[in-house]
Amino acid sequence: MRSHRWFTPWLLVAPALLWLGAFSFWPAINTVRMSFTNAKPLGGTEQWVGLRNYTNLFSDPQVANALLNSVVYMAVCLPLLTLLPLGIAVLVEKKIPGITFFRTSFYLPVIASAVVVALLWNLVLDEGGVVNNIVQSLKWVQGPIPFLTDRWLVVFSSISLTVWKGLGYYMVIYIAALGNVSKDLHEAAAIDGAGAWRRFWSVTVPGVRGAMILVAIMICVSALRIFTEPYFLTGTTGGPGGFASSFVMIIQQYARGLLGNLGYASALSVVLFFICLIPMLILARQNRKES
Amino acid sequence: MRKLIPAAAAVAVAALALTACSGGGGTSEPAATGEIKGEITLQTWSLTPKFQPYLDKVIKGFEAKYPGTKVKLLDQPGDGYSDKIVSQASTDSLPDVVNIPPDYGVALAKSGALLDISSVQKDLDKTYVAGALDAFKYRGLDGVYGLPWYLNTDISYWNATQMTAAGLDPKKLPTTVDEQIAQAKIMHDASGGKNFLMSSKPAVGDFARAGVPILNEDGTKTAFSTDAAVQLLQKYVDAYKAGYYPSSVLNDDYLGNSQLFTKGQVAFSTGGGPAYKDFVRDNPSLAKSIVMGPALNDQPPLYVQGLAIAKKSKNQATALAFANWILNPENQLEFANLTNTFPSTTASASDPSLSKSDGTPAGDAKVLAFNSLQKAKVLSPIEFNDAMNKILNQQVSLAMKGDVPAKKALDDAASQIDKLLANQ
Numbered sequence: 001m002r003s004h005r006w007f008t009p010w011l012l013v014a015p016a017l018l019w020l021g022a023f024s025f026w027p028a029i030n031t032v033r034m035s036f037t038n039a040k041p042l043g044g045t046e047q048w049v050g051l052r053n054y055t056n057l058f059s060d061p062q063v064a065n066a067l068l069n070s071v072v073y074m075a076v077c078l079p080l081l082t083l084l085p086l087g088i089a090v091l092v093e094k095k096i097p098g099i100t101f102f103r104t105s106f107y108l109p110v111i112a113s114a115v116v117v118a119l120l121w122n123l124v125l126d127e128g129g130v131v132n133n134i135v136q137s138l139k140w141v142q143g144p145i146p147f148l149t150d151r152w153l154v155v156f157s158s159i160s161l162t163v164w165k166g167l168g169y170y171m172v173i174y175i176a177a178l179g180n181v182s183k184d185l186h187e188a189a190a191i192d193g194a195g196a197w198r199r200f201w202s203v204t205v206p207g208v209r210g211a212m213i214l215v216a217i218m219i220c221v222s223a224l225r226i227f228t229e230p231y232f233l234t235g236t237t238g239g240p241g242g243f244a245s246s247f248v249m250i251i252q253q254y255a256r257g258l259l260g261n262l263g264y265a266s267a268l269s270v271v272l273f274f275i276c277l278i279p280m281l282i283l284a285r286q287n288r289k290e291s
Numbered sequence: 292m293r294k295l296i297p298a299a300a301a302v303a304v305a306a307l308a309l310t311a312c313s314g315g316g317g318t319s320e321p322a323a324t325g326e327i328k329g330e331i332t333l334q335t336w337s338l339t340p341k342f343q344p345y346l347d348k349v350i351k352g353f354e355a356k357y358p359g360t361k362v363k364l365l366d367q368p369g370d371g372y373s374d375k376i377v378s379q380a381s382t383d384s385l386p387d388v389v390n391i392p393p394d395y396g397v398a399l400a401k402s403g404a405l406l407d408i409s410s411v412q413k414d415l416d417k418t419y420v421a422g423a424l425d426a427f428k429y430r431g432l433d434g435v436y437g438l439p440w441y442l443n444t445d446i447s448y449w450n451a452t453q454m455t456a457a458g459l460d461p462k463k464l465p466t467t468v469d470e471q472i473a474q475a476k477i478m479h480d481a482s483g484g485k486n487f488l489m490s491s492k493p494a495v496g497d498f499a500r501a502g503v504p505i506l507n508e509d510g511t512k513t514a515f516s517t518d519a520a521v522q523l524l525q526k527y528v529d530a531y532k533a534g535y536y537p538s539s540v541l542n543d544d545y546l547g548n549s550q551l552f553t554k555g556q557v558a559f560s561t562g563g564g565p566a567y568k569d570f571v572r573d574n575p576s577l578a579k580s581i582v583m584g585p586a587l588n589d590q591p592p593l594y595v596q597g598l599a600i601a602k603k604s605k606n607q608a609t610a611l612a613f614a615n616w617i618l619n620p621e622n623q624l625e626f627a628n629l630t631n632t633f634p635s636t637t638a639s640a641s642d643p644s645l646s647k648s649d650g651t652p653a654g655d656a657k658v659l660a661f662n663s664l665q666k667a668k669v670l671s672p673i674e675f676n677d678a679m680n681k682i683l684n685q686q687v688s689l690a691m692k693g694d695v696p697a698k699k700a701l702d703d704a705a706s707q708i709d710k711l712l713a714n715q
Binding site for chain 1: 547556
C-alpha cells in the first residue's frame with residue numbers, strides 16, 4: 001500500500017479553503033470591521049467610529065419596524081412551512097397513477113423567478129387587481145382591500161407568497177425523509193388500531209424529526225433574511241413610511257449607491273447575523289435534547 | 292511543522308483576499324496633456340443598441356483624426372449603474388471616459404477618482420451652458436469634474452381623451468398644482484372616482500420648485516421641514532383623501548407616474564421630450580390621446596448627463612481629447628436631434644433645428660422641452676442620495692395615506708435624513 005505525503009490532504013482541501021476564505025470568511029470579517037467605521041463604497045476618509053453605528057441602530061425606528069416584521073414573518077412561516085409541506089409530501093408520496101403531475105405542480109413555483117412571481121402577485125393583489133375585483137363584485141367588501149399599502153396586509157401578502165413558493169421545496173426534502181420511515185412501524189400501528197391521523201403524529205412525524213429540524217432552521221433563517229417578496233410587492237419602496245420593509249431591505253437601502261453608508265449597513269448585517277443565530281441555536285438545542 | 296501549515300494556509304488565504312480587495316494605489320498621476328494616442332474605453336449608460344451606429348460613427352471619426360488611437364465602447368445597462376460604478380472605482384478600473392450624471396460624480400470626485408478638468412482646460416465656462424457645467428462643480432471641492440453632454444427637462448403629458456370625457460378642455464391644461472387639483476376633482480366627480488388626473492407624490496424636486504430649501508448652506512443638514520413644505524404636502528394629502536389619486540401611487544417610485552400613464556390608469560404624467568415616443572411605443576392607443584404642456588408651476592427641472600475622465604486613466608490626454616470630440620458642437624447637435632435631448636455647448640444650444648418641430652407630436656414635444664429648458668434648474672441637491680429620496684418618499688406616502696400629519700412626516704423624514712448626512 002502506497003503512503004501519501006503528509007500535506008496531500010491539505011492540497012486537496014486548499015481550493016475549497018481558498019474559496020471559502022476569499023468569499024466567505026474574509027467578507028464576514030471585513031463586515032464586522034466596517035461596522036465600527038463610517039466606511040463608504042469608494043473608500044476615502046474611512047474613520048473608526050466605535051459603537052456609534054450600533055447605538056444609532058438601536059434608536060432607529062426603521063430598524064425596530066423591520067425587526068418586528070421579520071420576526072412576525074418567521075413566526076408565521078415557521079409552523080406553516082414546517083407542517084404544510086410535510087402533509088403534502090405524505091399525500092404525494094403515494095404511488096398512484098398520475099401522482100407525478102401533482103408532485104411537479106407543487107414544485108413548479110420553486111423554479112419560478114421570485115422577482116417575476118412577486119410582480120405577478122403585485123398585479124393580483126393591487127387595489128384594481130384580480131382579488132379585489134372578485135371580492136368587490138361579490139359585495140364582500142365596500143372598498144378595495146389595501147393588500148399592498150397597509151403594513152400588516154403587505155407583510156401577510158408577502159408571507160403568503162413565500163409559503164406558496166416554498167411548499168414544493170420543503171416537500172421534496174420531506175419526500176426524501178419519508179423514504180426512511182419504516183413501513184413496518186405503520187403496519188404495526190395499524191394492527192394496533194391506530195388511525196391515519198394517529199399514525200401521522202406517532203409514526204411519521206417522529207420518523208422525519210431530523211428533517212423537520214433542518215427545515216425549521218432553513219425557514220427561520222430565510223424568513224429573517226426575506227427581501228424579494230416585500231421589496232417587489234411594495235414597488236421597492238417598503239410601503240408608506242417604509243413600515244413594511246424587512247431587515248435586509250433596510251440594509252440594502254443604506255448600503256446602495258455611490259454615497260451609501262457601508263458602516264451602518266455592516267452594523268445592521270452583524271446584528272441580523274446574531275438574530276439568525278438565536279432560532280438556530282434554540283432548534284439545535286431542542287434537537288440535542290430529544291436525541 | 293504540520294501545525295504551521297494550516298496557519299500558513301490561513302495567512303495565505305487572508306493575504307490573497309486582502310490583495311484582491313485592496314486598490315492598486317501608488318501609481319504616478321498620468322498627464323492630461325501630451326500625445327494623443329493609445330487605447331481608451333468609453334463607458335456609456337444604456338445607449339446601445341439604439342444609438343450604437345451614432346457612437347460607432349463618432350468613434351471612427353476620432354480614430355481617423357488621431358491615428359494611433361483606439362476607442363473601445365462599453366455600454367452598461369440602465370439598472371444598477373451606480374453599483375457598477377462603485378465596483379469599478381473601488382478596484383481602480385473606472386473606464387477612461389465615463390458617462391455619469393452629476394450626482395454620481397460627487398462621490399467619485401471626493402474619492403479622487405475623477406480628473407479636475409478645469410485644471411487642464413481653461414475655456415469651460417465659455418464652451419458650455421452655465422447651468423449644465425455648474426452641475427459638475429461640487430460643494431467643498433474646487434474644480435470641474437465632468438463635462439455636460441446631453442440635457443433634458445420635464446414637460447407635462449395629459450390624456451386628452453380622459454379629460455374630454457370628464458368635461459375638461461384639453462386646450463386649457465392646468466399650469467399649476469392648484470389648477471391640477473381643481474381639474475382632478477372634476478374628473479373624479481365625472482367618472483365616479485374611476486379616472487385620475489393626479490399621478491405622483493411630491494418629491495424633493497417639487498419642494499424645491501415651491502421655493503423650499505432642501506438643505507442648509509453647506510449641505511450638512513436638512514432644511515425642508517418648513518411651513519411652506521407642510522402646506523404643499525397638505526395639498527397632496529387632501530387630494531389623496533378626496534380620492535383624486537389611484538391608491539397604488541403610495542408605493543410608486545420615480546417612474547411610477549409614467550407607468551400609470553402608459554397603462555391608461557391616470558391622465559397625467561411628467562416626462563422628457565423623448566418620453567412621447569416611449570408612451571406611444573408601449574401603448575399605441577395613446578397616440579390619439581396625448582397632449583403636452585409645460586411643467587407645472589413654471590419651474591422645470593434640469594437633467595444633465597455628462598462625461599468624466601478617470602484620474603487614473605493611462606491615456607488621459609487621449610481620454611480628454613475624445614471627450615472633447617464627442618462633445619463638440621457638431622457631434623452634440625447630431626446626438627441631440629437623434630435622441631430628442633439637448634446639447635450642452637453654447638455653440639449648439641441655440642441651433643434652429645432644436646426649436647423647430649417637424650410637425651409630428653414627438654417633434655412638438657421636443658420643441659416644448661427646448662423652450663422649457665431655458666428656465667430649467669437642477670432642483671435636487673447633489674448630496675440628496677437614493678436612500679434620502681426613499682425616506683422622503685416613504686414619509687410622504689405615510690402622510691398621504693393619513694397615518695401621520697404632514698408636519699410629522701416631514702419632521703421624521705428630516706430627522707432620518709440628517710443622520711445620513713452626518714455620516715457623509
